[in-house]
Amino acid sequence: MLLEITGLSAHYGRIRALDNVSIEIGEGELVALVGANGAGKTTLLRVISGIRPASAGRVLFDGKDITRMPPDRRVRRGIVQVPEGRQVFAPMRVEENLLMGGYTRGAAERREALALQYERFPALAASRNKPAGMLSGGQQQMLAVARALMGKPRLLLLDEPSLGLAPRLVDEVFDTVTALRDAGVTVFIVEQNAFQALSIADRGYVMETGQVVLADTGKALLTNERVKAAYLGL
Amino acid sequence: MFTEFLQFLLSGVTVGATYALVGVGFSIIYNASQVINFAQGEFVMLGGMMAWFLFERAGLPMPAAVPLAIAGTVLVGLALEKFAIEPARNASIVTLIIITIGASIFLRGGAQLVWGRDFHALPALSGDAPIDLSGVAVNPQSLWVMGCTVVVVILLHWFFSRTMTGRAMRAVAFNMLAAQLAGVNNRLILMFSFGLSAALGALAGVLIAPITLTYPDVGIMLGLKGFCAAILGGLGYPYGAIVGGLIVGISEAMTAGYVSSAYKDAVAFVIILMTLFFMPNGLFGRRGIERV
Incomplete structure (x- = not known):
């Protein structure tokens, strides 16, 4: 297993946001986490990235316990997150945003990765000198993903990548995610758009009020009655 | 008449350049932590006092005394972050600001113990003989102040736009x-910000000491005026602080020249109040472009 989470809990003050969560992600897998607003999905990603502390449980990455490792060292190890709401560095140029994504890499490696991202996302190459805040929502999402890829992720965490995007752009985002998996990147995607996320996922988890309530293959979850009723509106 | 104006302008720009350096220091630390470091003025004092001590008392040549004074102040700045800010990093911003006020009192007290309460003069870097430029008497030290500030601004611009640490x-x-999430160690950045701000403050202190003398309390006014520069320019905008510093310095010199030097120190405070009343974000604040 690339990522192995066992019995993980996290608190905001006295409020328990994660309750005994256990999740496994294998190398090369595309795993989706679906659930309603406030179920603890974003908190889970923040604990995996080391932004929020865990109050109990363990996080193993590549067999090593990283539960208390600071966020920058996790990025160096290959855990890279695209945060909810894109969070590009709006006043900085597109190219600088990408370079920041490669902050933990050496200068030569960063240049190489930059060329690769411009190849993958030609629209970003065209606006490389524009401030990132001037890009459209869809392009900002593209930039946020490209910035994360600059860090050469072994595990890419995506938090609500389709949030606030027009339907056509949502499809584009999911196409990108599928392409990344096909290129060998391990992806853990958190989505409210449960149908599309589960459709492309190898496996999925369903979260409710801080707990994992269902775990199965993406296809099985799509036909699960409980998931259909609660998240797919069927 | 016009030469008189130029004379005031020159002294305003000179002193304003030091306010600018101090103001940039405020903005840099604010950017890394939202903390307003009220010990910023003490960095100015330490730079001047250490340079005076190393030159006059320890007998070091000026080219050695100045860099050592700046390096010594940087060490104090790093220690301040490490031993006063870092242990309280989970405390609220207000608590951290109060810690910096405490640190400023501590540094002032320490300076009095070590160097005494007297005023000290650091000799000017290239003599005191004014250069006559068509009626305007230019103090050579003014040229040093302005020249060094220009060089520092250029270096800072390069640093912020071209290096990964600056980005x-x-x-x-x-x-x-x-x-x-991009892998930046924010604690290291905060540490670095304190070191950089201390270096800028110390440089301002070394440059201004031959003009205004140096003493343990010199940092109070210089710090407040640098703060005024940072507020006027928009807290968190280093370039704004430079413009703010020049405006404060020039207004002060004009007031001293045309009204009365008794009101000189009041100018900065009037500017702070006016800025907070009418443009709380300063001249350049909230200018960021963002589409959501």
Whole structure:
């Protein structure tokens, strides 16, 4: 297993946001986490990235316990997150945003990765000198993903990548995610758009009020009655 | 008449350049932590006092005394972050600001114990004989102040726009979470910010000491005026602080020249109040472009 989470809990003050969560992600897998607003999905990603502390449980990455490792060292190890709401560095140029994504890499490696991202996302190459805040929502999402890829992720965490995007752009985002998996990147995607996320996922988890309530293959979850009723509106 | 104006302008720009350096220091630390470091003026004092001590008392030549004074102040700045700010990093911003006020009192007291309460004069870097430029008497030290400030501004611009550490500092200032997720160690950035701010303050202190003398309390006024420069320019905008510093310095010199030097120190405070009343974000604040 690339990522192995066992019995993980996290608190905001006295409020328990994660309750005994256990999740496994294998190398090369595309795993989706679906659930309603406030179920603890974003908190889970923040604990995996080391932004929020865990109050109990363990996080193993590549067999090593990283539960208390600071966020920058996790990025160096290959855990890279695209945060909810894109969070590009709006006043900085597109190219600088990408370079920041490669902050933990050496200068030569960063240049190489930059060329690769411009190849993958030609629209970003065209606006490389524009401030990132001037890009459209869809392009900002593209930039946020490209910035994360600059860090050469072994595990890419995506938090609500389709949030606030027009339907056509949502499809584009999911196409990108599928392409990344096909290129060998391990992806853990958190989505409210449960149908599309589960459709492309190898496996999925369903979260409710801080707990994992269902775990199965993406296809099985799509036909699960409980998931259909609660998240797919069927 | 016009030469008189130029004379005031020159002294305003000179003193304004030092306010600018101090103001940039405020903005840099604010950007890394939202903390207003009220010990910023003490960095100015330490730079001047250490340079005076190393030159007059320890007998070092000026080219050695000045860099050592700046390096010594940087060490104090790093220690301040490490031993006063870092242990309280989970405390509220207000608590951290109060810690910096405490640190400023501590540094002032320490300076009095070590060097006494007297005023000291650091000799000017290239003599005191004024250069006559068509009626305007130019103090050679003024040229040093302005020249060094221009060089520092250019270096800072290069640093913030061309180096990864500089970009990381801008990234942390704009969005701490996203910067951390990109692998930036925000604690290291804060440490570095304190060191850089201390260096800028110390440089200002060394440059201005031959003009205004140096003494343990010299940092109070210089710090407040640098703060005024940072507020006027828009807290968190280092370039704004430079413009703010020049405006404060020039207004002060004009008031001293045309009204009365008794009101000189009041100018900065009137500017702070006016800025906070009418443009709380300063001249350049909230100018960021963002589409959501």
